[in-house]
């Protein structure tokens with residue numbers, strides 16, 4: 001029996017009738033670009049996040065980019081983030097004409113190390129983007145305190161953390177704005193590309209709404225040069241239905257993670273992920289750390305277990321950013337993560353049988369790795 005890394009088909013199967021009806025409704029009303037289906041989803045998603053505003057956009061990268069733009073990040077500015085994220089976190093900074101700078105991550109949680117921020121601060125620093133990596137919220141209190149002390153904006157990269165909580169508060173409500181992605185494989189995924197910005201700031205949301213729609217305040221009245229970042233009507237309708245199942249899905253992810261923790265936690269060669277005491281992790285990704293990761297992954301693949309690596313090259317060492325002149329050794333913890341992280345199958349519909357296959361497969365793959 002094979003275990004896929006992700007199984008969207010089984011996730012959608014019980015929802016298909018409802019989703020088909022919703023898509024039909026969009027087709028009949030022809031509200032394809034923005035419009036009422038997006039507005040309804042925005043309301044529901046804002047309520048889910050306990051936040052005043054949600055603004056639907058084309059994808060998570062747009063959400064990061066528009067948040068930064070609306071906060072006034074531009075050429076000459078620097079924005080601090082972490083190197084062990086998806087490339088889009090840094091790209092969004094570059095799109096603004098600003099320069100990404102990095103700090104290393106905490107050894108136990110793999111999220112931004114607040115104590116490292118001081119070392120990256122310059123007179124040009126304008127904002128900080130903590131990443132809630134794999135569904136675990138970054139340690140926001142010290143990050144927010146640092147930002148307040150130095151007059152910096154904070155944009156949460158919540159693209160992997162729909163429904164995660166920090167000290168009892170939903171992610172997305174902690175910084176000035178937060179970016180979510182609804183890329184199909186995310187905890188809340190669209191039937192295509194989509195994203196959202198969440199913010200409690202009335203002025204900021206107005207600005208972002210204008211930016212995403214060609215700088216229009218009214219039809220054909222453009223107060224500044226914007227862009228086209230609207231969410232599709234069909235995505236709004238689909239996401240609104242799927243949102244109702246997000247809590248249940250996150251709970252299932254958490255219970256699968258608890259099983260992995262228990263069974264794999266005993267294996268000496270493996271470090272299982274740590275959920276910090278003050279957070280609710282939503283396990284978009286369940287990543288273990290293991291030596292000879294590539295070999296372990298190859299063996300797992302042979303026994304039918306599909307794994308992933310998030311991410312094999314840290315952003316500061318990507319060819320695209322060679323002009324920033326970072327070198328191996330710049331951020332040792334993030335660099336070690338790139339070598340040792342192995343993402344195991346994680347999706348709500350994993351069966352007990354599949355979980356057991358993964359756990360046994362990992363045990364065997366690791367055991368074999370040690371004797372050779």
Ligand SMILES: *Cc1c(COP(=O)(O)O)cnc(C)c1O
Nearest residue numbers: 059060061086088159160181183
């Ligand atoms: C997915 C993701 C993004 C980008 O989202 P898209 O919808 O793919 O543009 C940004 N940051 C992180 C951490 C992500 O996982």
